[in-house]
Every structure is written in structure tokens, then in C-alpha cells.
Amino acid sequence: MSAVGQLSAASQTPAPPPPRSGRRLTAYLLLLPGGLWLLLFFVVPLVSLLAASLYDPNGSIEDGFSMTWSFGNFADTMADYARPFGRSLWYALLTTAFCLLLGYPLAYAIAMKAGRWKNLMLALVIAPFFTSFLIRTLSWKLLLSDNGFVVDALKWLHILGPDGRLLATTAAVVTGLTYNFLPFMVLPLYASLEKIDRRLIEAGGDLFAGPLTTFRVVTLPLSMPGVVAGTLLTFIPAAGDYINAQLLGTPKQRMIGNDIQRLFSAGAYPTAAALSVTLMAAIVVLVLIYVRRAGTDDLV
Amino acid sequence: MRPRRTPVLGRRAVLRGLGLGLGAGALAACGIPPARQSADKCISTDQSGTQKLLNFSNWPSYMDESEEKVNGKTALPTLDAFQKQSGIRVTYTADVNDNSEFYAKVRDQLGTCQPSGRDIFVLTDWMAARMVSLGWLQKLDHAAVPNVDKYLLEQLKSPTWDPNRDYSVPWQSGLTGIAYNAKVTGEIGSWADLVGKSELKGRVTLLSEMPDTMAIMLRLVGADPGKFNDAEWSKALEKLESSVGSGQIRRFTGNDYVQDLNDGNIAACMAWSGDVLALQADNADIKFVVPEEGLNLWSDNMLVPNKATHKANAEALMNYYYDPEVAAELAAWVNYICPVEGARQAMEKIDPELVDNPLVFPDQAMLSKTSSFMPLDTAKAKLYETDFNLAIGG
Structure with missing residues (x-):
């Protein structure tokens, strides 16, 4: 999938072929619009964010912020915000795991068993995108509300105690995250499962492997690019999300995105920027380790 | 470890060095200038004479x-x-x-x-x-x-x-007090009940604006929100931490508490008077209380x-x-506290029902229980904001 493609492309510096100068000019011209776009909307904001993370933490909007190369900002913010930080990564991990558990059978069913229902099922997976993220999350508030039928049913089944609730719990936040990011898992999984040559699965049967063994030895390894892409597309945005924690959680479920948003609007730019940079760096490191481990070089 | 080629100082290395240097330069050039202005430096001219x-x-x-x-x-x-x-x-x-x-x-x-x-x-x-x-x-x-x-x-x-x-001149004012849903709970008469009553565990919200919530915590530890010291602040903060830690407080909200209160997801909350008055029009179970310990008075100001x-x-x-007549006409529509003395008399002609509504025209007994939050300089404000932020983080 695209994310993995980009990542592996970025990790190895592309060697420019030695063409004639006319060709080379064309290549640069082709790069120009995209390059300008990236410069303006990616490089410039990134540099400004990096700069802000090193400003004097004692500055204020009133007196301005001066560049003091305060590398201490990173240690200071981590000391204060280690808990929501860890929580964000933990929730993102849970979300990714649940999305994989729910998404893999679904993607498998769509790719392998859906027959003429395939397109309809795909459309249904994408359908939630037709309404805004915010509206969908707010609807979960209604579904999980203390007097709603979900809570009533769970109480009746004695899964929840008489004082139990779903809203404003960790379960609600992770449920919301899982719901919101499930399509990002299903679509890449579907794409890689769909590509698998069915004759390979038949060959597994011919070689006296049972369905489970065939799945383990043939289907699963061949779908790994989808698994890697799906987990990345789920984990990365989930770690930075703050809407689900805001609407479905309590202060105890607060994620790092909530703190960054709050600090930013309170005008504590260096702290907010230092947290953002740390989050980005942590995600990049985790992703690099993961991609190395998963050995996607051979898979993509 | 993979074997590596010995690095040579090639074009790429030079470019990389140059890029790093430029990047550091760009970072160093950054900074945000002070936003503070002064009357003698930022001069405004009034053209009201010619432009109506x-x-x-x-x-x-x-x-x-x-x-x-x-x-x-x-x-x-x-x-x-x-x-x-x-x-x-x-x-x-x-x-x-x-x-x-x-x-x-x-x-x-x-x-x-x-x-x-x-x-x-x-x-x-x-x-x-x-x-x-x-x-x-x-x-x-x-x-x-x-x-x-x-x-x-x-x-x-x-x-x-x-x-x-x-x-500044106040446009409308409001009170921060307690609202509860009578369908879900009995009367909540004080802030102490709100943050301490065990029946309300997990069914209470407070406001995410630091001055609103901390004014109440300061009252609860016996301090005056209009004038307090660092020791009192620390005690108030501990109070907040213990309420959050015990699970009493469900969330910290902006005015999105309105929906939760109406639906009965929360039993009681810290609420703004105007919101409650608007909510009461649709739901008679919603009540606003002037808590025993007192409440916060605030204004929205014309600037x-x-x-x-x-x-x-x-x-x-x-x-x-x-002009009291105009103020009364406005107050009859917006339902906030009218900051204009004399508008109450004028209201008798416009909407007699509102004349005795303390959420539009609070009486002296109610007003004597109100206070506002101590003004903070920037350094203090930032310190307190951070404390508050971490305390509600759980």
C-alpha cells in the first residue's frame, strides 16, 4: 500500500539515473508543483514547529518568544506529560489490535467470499466517511449514553453492574477509536488479500495442507503488506487523536493530543511544540522499528 | 551490522552539510515578537465625525x-x-x-x-x-x-x-452555579455536595475554564477566589485532585455539558446561568442552584x-x-443577567414573568454571594494553568 511504499522509498535515497540534461530538466519540472506544495505546507510548518519547540519556555504571547535553543523543553514536558503520552501510545496499540481482529476477517470475507456483494460491501466500509468524523463520534455518545439501550441491555445481561456505565470510560474511548479507524485497516487488507493468486491456495490443498495450515503458510504471509500498511494507517492517526478522548472519555482517559491542543490555545507554544515534536519522533522511531521487523522490503 | 562504504566527502555530503546549516539558520531566525502594545505607540484616530x-x-x-x-x-x-x-x-x-x-x-x-x-x-x-x-x-x-x-x-x-x-463595558453578565437534573437526583445545595456526595459519583461535570473551576475549589478550602495565596492555591489543587482521583468528576466541559445534563448522563454539574435558563424552557426538570458557599459572577464585555x-x-x-428601557427589551430576549440597574422596573411592561427571575435580575442576597476570580499576571496565570492542567489529567 501507499504508506509502506512511501516509507520504504524514503528510507533508501533514490539514486538519480544519469540521463541527458534535457531529460533531467523535465524531471525537475515534473517535481516542481508537488515539491513547492510540500515546501509550503510541510517543510515550512515543520521547521516552524521545530523552532517553536526550542523557544524560551518562560516567554509569553504578551512579551513574545525568543529563540533560546531550550533543549530542556523536551525533558521538562516529558516529566509533566509522560502519563498521557504513554496512554496515547497504549490506546493506539489497543485500537490497532482491535481493528486488526475485526478488520482481517472482514477484509478476508470481502476479498475471498463476497462474490457479487463485493462492491456493495466495500461501499459499506467506506460509507461512514460520508459524514463528518465529529458527527460520528458524537453519535457514539448517544449510543453509549447511561440511559441508552446498549447500557440497559448490558445491565440486563449482568455484564455491567447496576451502577455501571459505558460513556466516559476507557472502553468508550477505545471503542470510538476502533470504530473511527477501522476502514483504514480494512481497505489495505482487502487490497492485498484481493491480489493473492488463488492458484497458490489451491496448491496448498494439493500439497495436503489443511485450510488452517494453508492460511498460515500461504494467505497470511502474502497479506502481510496489507497488515503492515493497515496497522500503520491505524496506529499513527490514533496516537495523535484527541476527539475520541474529549467526547467519550474523562480526564483519566486524556490523550497527548488533548494536552497539545489545550496548551496551544493557552499560548504555551514551546511546551505544545515540544510535545508535538516528541510525539512525531516517537512515532517515526516506532514505525521504523516495526517496518524493519516486519521486513517489508521483501514484501512490497 | 551491514558493511558500509567508507564515507567520502562527496557532493551529497556537502549538500547535506549545507542543508543542516541553512536549517539551523532558519530555526535561529525564528521567534515570535511581543504582542504587547501601548497607547503612545499604537495611535488610533477617530473618524466618527465624518463616518456614521x-x-x-x-x-x-x-x-x-x-x-x-x-x-x-x-x-x-x-x-x-x-x-x-x-x-x-x-x-x-x-x-x-x-x-x-x-x-x-x-x-x-x-x-x-x-x-x-x-x-x-x-x-x-x-x-x-x-x-x-x-x-x-x-x-x-x-x-x-x-x-x-x-x-x-x-x-x-x-x-x-x-x-x-x-x-470595558459589560454587555450581559452571568453566574456560574450548580445545575442538576431533578429526574436523576434530589436537590444539590452546595459545592461540597457536588464534589463529595457518593450518590453522584461519576455523574458530575466541572468546567474546563480554570478560573471557573478553581474559584469553587478555593471556596471549598475556605479561601477567597478574589484574593488568595500560593498555599491556598495548593490546598485547592489538592481538593480538585482528590475529587478527580475518587472518580467523582466525570469530565471537564465547555458548554457541551448542556446535552449530557438534559439526557441525564450526568446528574449535576457546574453550569452557566444563561444556558440553564435556555434549557429550562424545554426541560422543566433542570434546576439552577445558588450554592451555599457562593458562586461566580462574570460578564461579557464590549471592547x-x-x-x-x-x-x-x-x-x-x-x-x-x-438606557434601562432598551436594556430590558434586550434582556427579555437573551435571558442573561442584565447589568443595567433600573431595567427591572422597565421589564414590568415587557415581560412581567421575568421581573422576579433571579437569573435575569439577581437580588441583593444572591449578588452578595458572588465573587470574581483574582486577576493573574502572565507568569502566574501560566503556572496556575499548568497546575490545573496536570490536576485534571488524572
């Missing part, structure tokens, strides 16, 4: 509207009357949705002494205080607003951040920013809205 115009930015649903439309537009009776009477053409925009958001909207202009395109806008105390300390506002001429001096409610006359009302070119026109408007 006024640009007015306010919150949604904060101006009386009539049922019928005139030329396809909703008529605003009091404002239309002002335009007719004064000959000043008012461009009215309801584009203030959130204090912080509005601040972000005008920050770049006002921080660099540029016109914001508005002659008058309305912001809540704490944000108005910030703008006063930033030097972003024009000083009002009290001779031009005699009604304000005459009719402004005593309790609102000298807030600590603008003791002589040199820069004239630097470089606004119609200050005298703005003052004419302020003076007009402090």
Missing part, C-alpha cells in the same frame, strides 16, 4: 430578534431603533463563538498594531483582561457614556482587571480595539444599551 458607521462583532443569540423579517433579513428591534435614532449605520456580525478562537482571529492584527476591521467586540472577563494587559484596547471617554456610569450594576463597577471601567476608527460611535451604542 460602526462594525460590531458579538456572540450568536446575543441580540434581540423579532419574529418577522424585513427585506428578507431578521429584524433586530433595539439595534434598528439605535440606527434610526443616531443615524449610525451598524454592521452587526455574530462571529464570536469562543474567546480563544476569536483571540486567535485578531491576534496577528492587534499584536502588530493593525486594524482588526471591528469597532466593537464582546469578550468574557478573562479574555478582556488579557487584552487590557496586552494594551490592545482604546480607552473609553466616560463623558460620552453617562448612562453606563449611572446604571451599571454596583457589583460590576470595578473589576480588578479594569478598576475604573476604562476599557473597542486599537485602530478602530469609530470609537465615538461605539460609545454612543454603549450609552444607548444602558
Whole structure:
């Protein structure tokens, strides 16, 4: 999938072929619009964010912020915000795991068993995108509300105690995250499962492997690019999300995105920027380790 | 480890070095200049004499509207009357949705002494205080607003951040008290009950604005929110931490508590009077309580920013809205606390039911229980904000 493609492309510096100068000019011209776009909307904001993370933490909007190369900002913010930080990564991990558990059978069913229902099922997976993220999350508030039928049913089944609730719990936040990011898992999984040559699965049967063994030895390894892409597309945005924690959680479920948003609007730019940079760096490191481990070089 | 080629100082290495150098240079060149302005450096000129115009930015649903439309537009009776009477053409925009958001909207202009395109806008105390300390506002001429001096409610006359009302005039005021849903719980009479009663565990919300919530915690530890010291602050903070830690507090909210309270997801909460009054119209089970320990009084204030070119026109408007008859007409529609003395008598002709509503015209007993939050300098504000942030983080 695209994310993995980009990542592996970025990790190895592309060697420019030695063409004639006319060709080379064309290549640069082709790069120009995209390059300008990236410069303006990616490089410039990134540099400004990096700069802000090193400003004097004692500055204020009133007196301005001066560049003091305060590398201490990173240690200071981590000391204060280690808990929501860890929580964000933990929730993102849970979300990714649940999305994989729910998404893999679904993607498998769509790719392998859906027959003429395939397109309809795909459309249904994408359908939630037709309404805004915010509206969908707010609807979960209604579904999980203390007097709603979900809570009533769970109480009746004695899964929840008489004082139990779903809203404003960790379960609600992770449920919301899982719901919101499930399509990002299903679509890449579907794409890689769909590509698998069915004759390979038949060959597994011919070689006296049972369905489970065939799945383990043939289907699963061949779908790994989808698994890697799906987990990345789920984990990365989930770690930075703050809407689900805001609407479905309590202060105890607060994620790092909530703190960054709050600090930013309170005008504590260096702290907010230092947290953002740390989050980005942590995600990049985790992703690099993961991609190395998963050995996607051979898979993509 | 993979074997590596020995690095040579090639074109790529040079480029990389150059890139790093440039990057560091770009970082070092950054910084955000001070946003503070002063009256002698940022000079505004008033063109009200020749231009009978006024640009007015306010919150949604904060101006009386009539049922019928005139030329396809909703008529605003009091404002239309002002335009007719004064000959000043008012461009009215309801584009203030959130204090912080509005601040972000005008920050770049006002921080660099540029016109914001508005002659008058309305912001809540704490944000108005910030703008006063930033030097972003024009000083009002009290001779031009005699009604304000005459009719402004005593309790609102000298807030600590603008003791002589040199820069601000309240548009409407409100109270922060307790609201509860009578279908879900019995009466909650005090802040101590709200944060301590075990039946309410996990069914209480507080406000995410630091001054609102901490004023209550300060009261609970016996301190005065209008004047407290660091030791009292620490005690109040511990109080908050223990309420959050015990699971009593479900969330910290903006005015989104309204939905949860209406649905019965929460039993009781810290609430703003105007929201509660609006909610009561649809749901009779929603009650507002003046807690035993007291409550917070706040205002949304009319402010004239630097470089606004119609200050005298703005003052004419302020003076007009402090005419008790006009104030009563406005209060009958917006349902917030009317900051104008004498509007209560005028209300008898407009809506007799509201005359005795303490959430529009609070009585002296109620007002004597109110206080506002101590003004904080920037360093302190940031320190306290961080403390608060971490305390509600759980």
C-alpha cells in the first residue's frame, strides 16, 4: 500500500539515473508543483514547529518568544506529560489490535467470499466517511449514553453492574477509536488479500495442507503488506487523536493530543511544540522499528 | 551490522552539510515578537465625525430578534431603533463563538498594531483582561457614556482587571452555579455536595475554564477566589485532585455539558446561568442552584480595539444599551443577567414573568454571594494553568 511504499522509498535515497540534461530538466519540472506544495505546507510548518519547540519556555504571547535553543523543553514536558503520552501510545496499540481482529476477517470475507456483494460491501466500509468524523463520534455518545439501550441491555445481561456505565470510560474511548479507524485497516487488507493468486491456495490443498495450515503458510504471509500498511494507517492517526478522548472519555482517559491542543490555545507554544515534536519522533522511531521487523522490503 | 562504504566527502555530503546549516539558520531566525502594545505607540484616530458607521462583532443569540423579517433579513428591534435614532449605520456580525478562537482571529492584527476591521467586540472577563494587559484596547471617554456610569450594576463597577471601567463595558453578565437534573437526583445545595456526595459519583461535570473551576475549589478550602495565596492555591489543587482521583468528576466541559445534563448522563454539574435558563424552557426538570458557599459572577464585555476608527460611535451604542428601557427589551430576549440597574422596573411592561427571575435580575442576597476570580499576571496565570492542567489529567 501507499504508506509502506512511501516509507520504504524514503528510507533508501533514490539514486538519480544519469540521463541527458534535457531529460533531467523535465524531471525537475515534473517535481516542481508537488515539491513547492510540500515546501509550503510541510517543510515550512515543520521547521516552524521545530523552532517553536526550542523557544524560551518562560516567554509569553504578551512579551513574545525568543529563540533560546531550550533543549530542556523536551525533558521538562516529558516529566509533566509522560502519563498521557504513554496512554496515547497504549490506546493506539489497543485500537490497532482491535481493528486488526475485526478488520482481517472482514477484509478476508470481502476479498475471498463476497462474490457479487463485493462492491456493495466495500461501499459499506467506506460509507461512514460520508459524514463528518465529529458527527460520528458524537453519535457514539448517544449510543453509549447511561440511559441508552446498549447500557440497559448490558445491565440486563449482568455484564455491567447496576451502577455501571459505558460513556466516559476507557472502553468508550477505545471503542470510538476502533470504530473511527477501522476502514483504514480494512481497505489495505482487502487490497492485498484481493491480489493473492488463488492458484497458490489451491496448491496448498494439493500439497495436503489443511485450510488452517494453508492460511498460515500461504494467505497470511502474502497479506502481510496489507497488515503492515493497515496497522500503520491505524496506529499513527490514533496516537495523535484527541476527539475520541474529549467526547467519550474523562480526564483519566486524556490523550497527548488533548494536552497539545489545550496548551496551544493557552499560548504555551514551546511546551505544545515540544510535545508535538516528541510525539512525531516517537512515532517515526516506532514505525521504523516495526517496518524493519516486519521486513517489508521483501514484501512490497 | 551491514558493511558500509567508507564515507567520502562527496557532493551529497556537502549538500547535506549545507542543508543542516541553512536549517539551523532558519530555526535561529525564528521567534515570535511581543504582542504587547501601548497607547503612545499604537495611535488610533477617530473618524466618527465624518463616518456614521460602526462594525460590531458579538456572540450568536446575543441580540434581540423579532419574529418577522424585513427585506428578507431578521429584524433586530433595539439595534434598528439605535440606527434610526443616531443615524449610525451598524454592521452587526455574530462571529464570536469562543474567546480563544476569536483571540486567535485578531491576534496577528492587534499584536502588530493593525486594524482588526471591528469597532466593537464582546469578550468574557478573562479574555478582556488579557487584552487590557496586552494594551490592545482604546480607552473609553466616560463623558460620552453617562448612562453606563449611572446604571451599571454596583457589583460590576470595578473589576480588578479594569478598576475604573476604562476599557470595558459589560454587555450581559452571568453566574456560574450548580445545575442538576431533578429526574436523576434530589436537590444539590452546595459545592461540597457536588464534589463529595457518593450518590453522584461519576455523574458530575466541572468546567474546563480554570478560573471557573478553581474559584469553587478555593471556596471549598475556605479561601477567597478574589484574593488568595500560593498555599491556598495548593490546598485547592489538592481538593480538585482528590475529587478527580475518587472518580467523582466525570469530565471537564465547555458548554457541551448542556446535552449530557438534559439526557441525564450526568446528574449535576457546574453550569452557566444563561444556558440553564435556555434549557429550562424545554426541560422543566433542570434546576439552577445558588450554592451555599457562593458562586461566580462574570460578564461579557464590549471592547473597542486599537485602530478602530469609530470609537465615538461605539460609545454612543454603549450609552444607548444602558438606557434601562432598551436594556430590558434586550434582556427579555437573551435571558442573561442584565447589568443595567433600573431595567427591572422597565421589564414590568415587557415581560412581567421575568421581573422576579433571579437569573435575569439577581437580588441583593444572591449578588452578595458572588465573587470574581483574582486577576493573574502572565507568569502566574501560566503556572496556575499548568497546575490545573496536570490536576485534571488524572
